[in-house]
Amino acid sequence: MAQILAPSIQCQMGAISNNSLMAKPMTTKMWGSLLMNNPRLRTKSSAKFRVFAIKSENATVSRLDDLLNLDVTPYTDKIIAEYIWIGGTGIDLRSKSRTISKPVKHPSELPKWNYDGSSTGQAPGEDSEVILYPQAIFKDPFRGGNNILVICDSYTPSGEPIPTNKRHRAAQIFSNKKVIDEVPWYGIEQEYTLLQTNVKWPLGWPVGGYPGPQGPYYCSAGADKSFGRDISDAHYKACLYAGINISGTNGEVMPGQWEYQVGPSVGIEAGDDVWCSRYILERITEQAGVVLSLDPKPIEGDWNGAGCHTNYSTKSMREEGGFEVIKKAILNLSLRHKDHISAYGEGNERRLTGKHETADINTFSWGVANRGCSIRVGRETEKQGKGYLEDRRPASNMDPYVVTSLLAETTLLWEPTLEAEALAAQKLALQV
Incomplete structure (x- = not known):
């Protein structure tokens, strides 16, 4: 069940039929069109609003997209960094997010991080900590703003590259x-x-x-x-x-x-x-x-x-x-x-x-x-x-x-x- 706001004095059975509600989901855009095209509703701009629930077979109107697309840049300098690494199969990709205090331009400005290697097939349960080294930064097309995607490679706590870390060897060759x-x-x-x-x-x-x-x-x-x-x-x-x-x-x-x-x-x-x-x-x-x-x-x-x-x-x-x-x-x-x-x-x-x-x-x-x-x-x-x-x-x-x-x-x-x-x-x- 999804919820939207509608004028309380106009949400009567005569305003819209049950059949039209059940036939297809009502989007926020559809509600706006309904309000603008009904003269009686336009004159009631001072009416109080209350939550009006709509049910349909497909569950409907969600405001999740509004939050997912929310631009937080005007309110904080903090950004979200999505740390990405290669898992235990050598082809699966894993990632997790962390908050960084301000925008960054180079991976050296980012902290190292760790993950549970026993859950990715890259470390035993009794010594499961694997360390992520940030290596490359890309703009995040999903979160937008100053948020970033961070390509990392993986090391043991002592600084040795783990077996699935193929980037380390490649970097040695390319630095020749x-x-x-x-x-x-x-x-x-x-x-x-x-x-x-x-x-x-x-x-x-x-x-x-x-x-x-x-x-x-x-x-x-x-x-x-x-x-x-x-x-x-x-x-x-x-x-x-x-x-x-x-x-x-x-x-x-x-x-x-x-x-x-x-x-x-x-x-x-x-x-x-x-x-x-x-x-x-x-x-x-x-x-x-x-x-x-x-x-x-x-x-x-x-x-x-x-x-x-x-x-x-x-x-x-x-x-x-x-x-x-x-x-x-x-x-x-x-x-x-x-x-x-x-x-x-x-x-x-x-x-x-x-x-x-x-x-x-x-x-x-x-x-x-x-x-x-x-x-x-x-x-x-x-x-x-x-x-x-x-x-x-x-x-x-x-x-x-x-x-x-x-x-x-x-x-x-x-x-x-x-x-x-x-x-x-x-x-x-x-x-x-």
Whole structure:
């Protein structure tokens, strides 16, 4: 039962019928229209008001939105900081809120905090305290104002990074002078699937059934082809508001599946941007009553999986003669193929089958404009002789801290033996 205010002298049975009340919920806007359009009610501006209750099958008129959208800025300098961290599975996101005495501009101005690691699978019950270190700040699109989202990583009380803290190792790699000097850029294509609640079946699909074959859904429009556009658009705007360097979005090949792109982002910022964008997407799907899935193969059979293609370039790749630098990087990547595959997401073997625009998980390959390869080089990069490469192997549930830092490590810091390099060069030459 919801409550609103109505003039007590006019809330008689003759003013509005029971049938009209029960037919649909009465919103505050509808009440305003009723008052303004009734001459008798307009003349009673001095009438006392009392609470008038309305019932309907859907429960109705709520003032929660007024409080959720309340701007407290004129009344206090305090802000709300939402501390966000990665949970025990390595893919689940957790968060909790705290009040900060004034607006902040840098994570160093924020206090460390702790949480119960035994409840997230990250610490034993007898020693459950895990410490959050604030690392990156974004504007909060849900609370607005000066409120913020805070990306954190997790440590033991003694200051050691816990096993699920992949950011710590990534930050070490990105702080290496050789990596800094090469200014690594990343453009990450995050694919995801929207599922109906309870049945956990893709949005727009008949429950227990299948839509028409793939073909008409990619970048499509129309009620019979595009499912979840409002969620995609809401996420797009929320990321722009937050300060995330989101560069685009589109409907994907499988119906109910979408993609957005983050970047170009430099170094560790790429991981921070992607994790924050995922958190925002989780919150939006929560509000929409839809389940977010980052499973790399949410539907078995003749359906595309979900990846997180990672576009990568260094300063040397972007300059004249960069194509030769790209080919050397590809050679290094071929020699560490198994290392990368093992770090590129759980369940990726169900996606990397050699079908549906993927390469086989056990075979490294590269090609120009070939989406069936492990590494794709664009036509424009080949033409210009400089540019970037696209690593198409990462799964949709990959950890962006791991993938971005591993690409930098393999192509900038790791040196193969001359023998291995020569053998790999021969194999790759046969593919071109």
